[in-house]
Amino acid sequence: MKKTLIKNGTLVSPEKLYQADILISSQKIEKIAANIPSAGTEIIDAKGKYIFPGFIDAHTHMGIPIRGTTSADDFETGSIAALHGGVTTIIDFTVQDKGESLMSSLKRRKAQADKKTSVDYALHCNITDFQESHIAEIPKVMQEGVISFKAFTAYREAGMQLNDRQILELLWQVKLAGGTVMFHAENGDMVDFLTTKYVKYNKTTPPYHALSRPAEAEIEAVTRILTLNKFIQCPIYFVHLTTYESVQIASMARQKKLPVYLETCPQYLIFDESIYSTADGHYYIAAPAFRRKEDKEFLWYALQDNLIDTIGTDHCPFNKAQKDAGQREFHKTPNGLSGVETLFSILYNEGVKKERLSLQKLVSLISEEPARLFGLFPKKGILLEKSDADLVIFNPVGKGKITAKELHSNADWTPYEGMETEGQIESVMLRGNWLLKNGNQIDTNFKKGRFVPAFVD
Ligand code: URP
Ligand code: ZN
Ligand code: ZN
Numbered sequence: 001m002k003k004t005l006i007k008n009g010t011l012v013s014p015e016k017l018y019q020a021d022i023l024i025s026s027q028k029i030e031k032i033a034a035n036i037p038s039a040g041t042e043i044i045d046a047k048g049k050y051i052f053p054g055f056i057d058a059h060t061h062m063g064i065p066i067r068g069t070t071s072a073d074d075f076e077t078g079s080i081a082a083l084h085g086g087v088t089t090i091i092d093f094t095v096q097d098k099g100e101s102l103m104s105s106l107k108r109r110k111a112q113a114d115k116k117t118s119v120d121y122a123l124h125c126n127i128t129d130f131q132e133s134h135i136a137e138i139p140k141v142m143q144e145g146v147i148s149f150k151a152f153t154a155y156r157e158a159g160m161q162l163n164d165r166q167i168l169e170l171l172w173q174v175k176l177a178g179g180t181v182m183f184h185a186e187n188g189d190m191v192d193f194l195t196t197k198y199v200k201y202n203k204t205t206p207p208y209h210a211l212s213r214p215a216e217a218e219i220e221a222v223t224r225i226l227t228l229n230k231f232i233q234c235p236i237y238f239v240h241l242t243t244y245e246s247v248q249i250a251s252m253a254r255q256k257k258l259p260v261y262l263e264t265c266p267q268y269l270i271f272d273e274s275i276y277s278t279a280d281g282h283y284y285i286a287a288p289a290f291r292r293k294e295d296k297e298f299l300w301y302a303l304q305d306n307l308i309d310t311i312g313t314d315h316c317p318f319n320k321a322q323k324d325a326g327q328r329e330f331h332k333t334p335n336g337l338s339g340v341e342t343l344f345s346i347l348y349n350e351g352v353k354k355e356r357l358s359l360q361k362l363v364s365l366i367s368e369e370p371a372r373l374f375g376l377f378p379k380k381g382i383l384l385e386k387s388d389a390d391l392v393i394f395n396p397v398g399k400g401k402i403t404a405k406e407l408h409s410n411a412d413w414t415p416y417e418g419m420e421t422e423g424q425i426e427s428v429m430l431r432g433n434w435l436l437k438n439g440n441q442i443d444t445n446f447k448k449g450r451f452v453p454a455f456v457d
Helices: 075-084 102-113 137-143 164-177 188-200 207-212 215-231 244-255 266-270 273-277 293-304 320-324 343-352 359-373
Strands: 003-012 017-025 028-033 041-045 050-053 055-057 087-093 120-126 148-152 180-184 236-238 260-264 391-401 420-430 433-437
Touching (some): 003 359, 003 391, 055 343, 055 359, 075 087, 102 120, 102 137, 164 215, 180 215, 188 207, 188 215, 215 244, 260 293, 266 293, 266 343, 343 420
Parallel strands (some): 003 050, 087 120, 148 180, 236 260
Antiparallel strands (some): 003 017, 050 391, 391 420, 420 433
């Protein structure tokens, strides 16, 4: 394979921005230094451009079943959307059927991704039906390169909710095995109770979605999980946090040096509950629901102030027709939004350009920290000699607009339609292969993304 030399770019790391050349050979970064000689190589001049390690979206749901339908992107279309957004690795989730072994769910999920995905992928192991027989599988799953296990404290009607006894057992077993437990933290009984009441009294328009999944449901679940884990101290990771209170409560545990990690998503930084009162409010139904304006502003602060570790997108889009099929009734509408392709653009424009985030913080949130927390570092998540040559060349000059017509997801709408942007992701490389070069997808049938096994340090 021909070597590639990227010259004159500004490299972005969590510590600093610096000028250097990058030499790529055999899928890896061979050398990072000033003035690398250019003989016999493909040369890319990145003067005036930023070079980031490929982004890692640690929270996607390609082709999953929700409320009688399936999320609109499978691994094929979702990974093409990802590559256009500079996301070179996604971490998706297994989907466990009732009574199914964890190993079987892992095998089935890999079969859905292999030979379909155009970016690399890793997996978290969902545990939605936790029986005695699954305990012995936890170390086996970890040997297969899946070191994070996800539990839900909600979605009982979908057969996914674990009770406290099961959560304690899971924390205990995963701690013994050396892994991490991730939580979708909402008090499912509270949500189900409120939903039943609102439905009974015909209060089913989109604003009732937020009232049926209140902030208190998240705060209670986060508090309870931290309490249950107090004596076990398993590393835990809260996905898609949305409220001031839950971030503060989890941060207090971190101050006590407990292994607690926090994620939020771009949509919780942009939207608030008022979106449900708009004409298209039902399209924005997602769990958790959007919150107060103050929560949104606090989340930005929490990112820059190191209270939150990562941003995952929770990419789980549904087309307008799928959303419309719920007849604007919140409890019948499939929950989820798209986001993988717009991850960087939203954070750069709404965060960096508005001085809420530094570039260094941005790269920490969407490259280095997800790689570290989920056992992919330093293969992924950093520009370093011997690391995979996954990188993004970003030109900060030029203006544009986000529009679903130009995005690559199967979804026929984006929550961010019309948002003005600056800069453009020009080129994206995965293990030395150009996926995107000067804005053009190189091989529209690439599909050579690989499963990346995760390792505990
Ligand atoms: O509404 C959402 N977030 N759908 C995807 C599944 C989940 O809870 O993350
Ligand atoms: Zn969730
Ligand atoms: Zn999710």
